[in-house]
Amino acid sequence: MNTTDLTGHFIIAMPGLLDENFDHTVTYICEHDENGTFGITINRETDITVDEIISQMETDKKEALEQNTAKSQSVYLGGPVQQGRGFILHKPLGNWSSTLKINDRMALTTSRDILEAIARNEGPKQAMIALGYAGWGAGQLEQELASNTWLNCPAEEQIIFNTPASKRWQAAADLLGINLQLLSNESGHA
Numbered sequence: 001m002n003t004t005d006l007t008g009h010f011i012i013a014m015p016g017l018l019d020e021n022f023d024h025t026v027t028y029i030c031e032h033d034e035n036g037t038f039g040i041t042i043n044r045e046t047d048i049t050v051d052e053i054i055s056q057m058e059t060d061k062k063e064a065l066e067q068n069t070a071k072s073q074s075v076y077l078g079g080p081v082q083q084g085r086g087f088i089l090h091k092p093l094g095n096w097s098s099t100l101k102i103n104d105r106m107a108l109t110t111s112r113d114i115l116e117a118i119a120r121n122e123g124p125k126q127a128m129i130a131l132g133y134a135g136w137g138a139g140q141l142e143q144e145l146a147s148n149t150w151l152n153c154p155a156e157e158q159i160i161f162n163t164p165a166s167k168r169w170q171a172a173a174d175l176l177g178i179n180l181q182l183l184s185n186e187s188g189h190a
Contacts (some may be wrong), residue, residue: 006032008103009157010140010172015183019118021080026172028089028155029107030100037136040089040108042128042160043168044077050129053086054119059113074165078130087133088103088114090124091157096129106157126161151176 005027013025027039038157050073078087088109093101097111117123136144141149144150173180 003076006037006108006141006152008155009152010155010175011145012169012172012176013150013181014151015180017149022134024169026159026168028160030089030102030133032102032141034138036138037141038082039134040076040087040128040130041076041134042076042089042130043165045165046077046131048075048131049073050075050118053129054115057115057119072131076128076130076165078132079134081133081135083132084108085132086110086115088118088124088127089130090114091161092124094124094183126157128160144176151178 009029009032011027013022015024017023022041022045025041026042026043029037029039031038053075054135077083083146090107090109091105093099093105093107094109094114096107096109097115099107099109099111101107114123114127115129118127127131141150145152151173153172155172156175159168159171170180
């Protein structure tokens with residue numbers, strides 16, 4: 001059983017993490033309980049834009065697409081699991097068909113209605129679209145934290161929505177007062 005609920009926290013990959021799926025990543029934890037952990041990696045941009053995702057939808061709102069303020073935003077690689085499925089991390093919560101409420105300010109939605117609203121410029125004020133998610137089985141993340149694979153801290157939404165993706169890894173570590181560039185990839189023994 002978890003002693004600490006990490007929902008709404010960042011986990012920050014340590015420099016020595018060798019898994020290419022998580023090298024230099026920051027993952028926002030959307031759900032953490034006795035069954036496992038589910039999160040969205042927030043700093044892996046793809047070459048896909050929101051415009052490309054929306055234009056693949058069958059919609060008669062072509063004029064809305066042209067006016068869409070989010071159309072040039074990048075879509076992110078949210079993790080190695082179900083990369084063909086879209087996840088929208090957003091605030092405010094709203095009232096969408098399939099939403100996981102993370103806290104009083106943030107939610108994760110997987111339903112088409114939010115994408116249609118984004119296409120019409122009627123979506124959440126702040127949203128990040130990701131393909132795939134990161135997941136850990138029961139107790140797995142706790143073991144990885146104990147072996148110093150990750151740092152963790154309460155998340156700051158401005159890092160998700162306002163910090164350039166290339167700066168999010170260090171920005172998240174800055175919340176802990178840690179310069180990741182100064183950490184060694186080697187572990188020492190006394």
